[in-house]
Amino acid sequence: MSSFKGPRGTQDILPGEVEKWQYVESALTDLCYRYNYKEIRTPVFEHTELFQRGVGDSTDIVQKEMYTFTDRGDRSLTLRPEGTASVVRSFVQNKIYGSPNQPTKLFYSGPMFRYERPQQGRMRQFVQFGVEALGSDDPAIDAEVIALAMNAYKELGLSSLKLVLNSLGDKKSRSRHRQALVEHFQPYKEELCEDCQSRLATNPMRVLDCKKDREHESMHTAPSILDYLNDESRAYFEAVKSILDRMGIEYEIDPNLVRGLDYYNHTAFEIMSNAKGFGAITTLSGGGRYNGLVEEVGGPATPGIGFALSIERLLMALEAEGITLPIEDKLECYVVSLGEEAEQEAAAIVYQLRQAGIQVDKDYAGKKMKAQFKAADRLNAHYVLVLGEDELTNGQINVKNMETGEQETIALSTIVEHMKRELKGDA
Known part of the structure; x- marks a missing residue:
């Protein structure tokens, strides 16, 4: 291949x-x-x-x-x-x-x-x-x-x-300077690179911009445009x-x-x-x-x-200069789920949170709960929302603040409003 x-x-x-x-x-x-x-x-x-x-x-x-x-x-x-x-x-x-x-x-x-x-x-x-x-x-x-x-x-x-x-x-100033450059560089023409030899006929000022001949003695004594303004x-x-x-x-x-x-x-x-x-x-x-x-x-x-x-x-x-740009590599929410019904409900919750303007993701690889928490850590998730079969049966969801370690259980029907208050300060 x-x-x-x-x-x-x-x-x-x-x-x-x-x-x-x-x-x-x-x-x-x-x-x-x-x-x-x-x-x-x-x-x-x-x-x-x-x-x-x-x-x-x-x-x-x-x-x-x-x-x-x-x-x-x-x-x-x-x-x-x-x-x-x-x-x-x-x-x-x-x-x-x-x-x-x-x-x-x-x-x-x-x-x-x-x-x-x-x-x-x-x-x-x-x-x-x-x-x-x-x-x-x-x-x-x-x-x-x-x-x-x-x-x-x-x-x-x-x-x-x-x-x-x-x-x-x-144009008038450049015309006078152009003539002066031609007269200056003409005696050195054969010593200059092929490009400069060509430029001397087409655009002499470009000779001054040559990287190959920049150290040539003629460059240091070339007439200045400022003297021809x-x-x-x-x-x-x-x-x-x-x-x-x-x-x-x-x-x-x-x-x-x-x-x-x-x-x-x-x-x-x-x-x-x-x-x-x-x-x-x-x-x-x-x-x-x-x-x-x-x-x-x-x-x-x-x-x-x-x-x-x-x-x-x-x-x-x-x-x-050692300047670090103020870029935060954080995820606002990560939804952890366990069980087939909970996983399907988690997909709906993720959709609803995104519709409310909240940055959120979930597991799509069938990982166990511990591995899902590790994924949330790697993504620097601010909050982890945990939904298992028991929570789903009771119409609840666990919310964990990963920075403070605080946890609370809230009604599943209010999760969007709750996270908007926590993350956006919305009433």
């Missing part, structure tokens, strides 16, 4: 671990609603051209990492490698830009897919949580998105955090920093921070973990402004900014 395993770069999130995911996803959702961001859900695959145009042909994602296939209608489709392009496509397709409530503030969560070498915290299928704010070029919305990202980590208890900022400027771009960046200062959010400036996607301009940022033992790749999340992306996918001129974080890396950071 053959034995199947999950595809390389994927994982099963099992009971005992999945509760952590549920907790952080719920916390992130609550935070977004506090900031007045609404959830959006988009398809897990899109037309390939969306990512080619939206993410950028010169990016590693498009060139090397996308899961692309041809469907039966001979259409090229791609499993989404990131969330922003899909959200922007939906924003345009559904004419959300026509809503009187602007800017449009959205958040999303779901699986993304990238073909890269699997390693700790970096899978081929991973879960990304992100926010997008479309329709405002106010520096205050940049600061709001950054503040939301920082709060996402701090409210879960993380403290070893570093926020890094940069400005990529507007025009007055408008510089003023915008100063305004973003000023608002962050007023918020009391600390940050560092890194002129080599360019992000991995072609659609960014103006504000770019990353949040990193300084926790010991977190790993060589310290980035937790990143984002920035992407004025021009909406037009690229066929919509009206609309500014936008957003960020995305990896749930896997968030959980890794919590573990690195």
